[in-house]
């Protein structure tokens with residue numbers, strides 16, 4: 442067992458060895474530019490990108506022509522939100538989102554608000570769930586886009602994506618979902634769920650950092666996104682710049698692996714997550730589960746522990762790597778806007794830890810984590 446035990450998989454994940462293997466040749470022997478049409482170096486690179494695009498599409502049950510590669514999920518979110526605003530903003534200038542979104546969505550929408558867009562930020566309930574009735578009521582004549590994350594990166598709450606798609610489509614509104622945390626942790630079939638745009642990530646799913654993808658639903662007439670970056674026309678003009686072939690190949694491989702036997706992977710993570718939670722609540726009092734009890738990611742455990750500062754707990758558990766909140770959020774726990782949005786008792790903000798398992802997490806690691814946390818909490822509570 443490698444120490445510290447890595448339990449921070451919402452922040453990033455270990456790159457699968459098979460993904461590394463898949464990437465390596467595209468750095469060295471096969472270093473071509475997929476836009477080079479005149480020689481085998483370019484052709485081979487282009488073939489690799491095509492392969493990865495097919496695997497990415499397969500993971501979502503999409504068509505390869507519906508996928509563009511981006512530099513991150515952050516970038517995918519910006520390309521779709523800013524791109525739609527620029528293309529349609531003069532006729533439709535209202536965007537709806539939710540208070541617990543990732544900053545790459547929330548701050549992009551807020552920036553549009555400062556440029557004159559009308560913005561509605563929906564509240565969530567104590568479990569981090571958005572109300573579809575409230576969402577439906579918020580839609581107006583000039584609503585362009587609804588953007589709601591598939592699964593929350595802090596508390597793991599899974600939104601009713603299919604229902605939201607149906608509401609949006611019945612009202613002629615576009616729907617985007619940030620699925621960075623969802624891919625590899627739940628079934629994600631775009632035909633079944635129905636969103637118009639989906640952002641996904643490499644590094645949250647055992648692929649490399651610095652790569653993401655955006656699914657853009659094919660329809661007639663095709664939706665227009667105005668580019669927010671200008672250049673050589675790659676990725677349908679939406680993400681120009683020479684394609685990063687190794688990372689793209691890695692993303693495709695990561696998705697191919699995570700899609701295979703997905704239910705088994707989900708069950709494995711969920712079993713260990715529940716085992717950890719049950720071990721802690723059996724030994725300790727005053728543990729509050731944050732997020733939704735059922736509609737949540739199988740790998741997420743977010744708890745507040747009465748009377749135990751998360752910083753102290755972390756010091757006592759140096760051989761565990763977990764988080765006291767999102768790596769993207771401020772260091773100041775009072776700024777934990779996701780907990781605040783869920784009306785979590787403020788006294789618990791700095792007593793909250795986020796544990797994220799992966800398909801590589803073992804029973805041995807979870808036994809170890811349960812024992813270490815229990816011991817540390819007991820020690821902190823007695824001094």
Ligand SMILES: *Cc1c(COP(=O)(O)O)cnc(C)c1O
Nearest residue numbers: 513514515543594619621622642
């Ligand atoms: C990590 C994360 C992002 C950002 O992904 P990057 O690829 O690091 O830009 C966006 N949304 C959610 C929900 C995330 O968890």
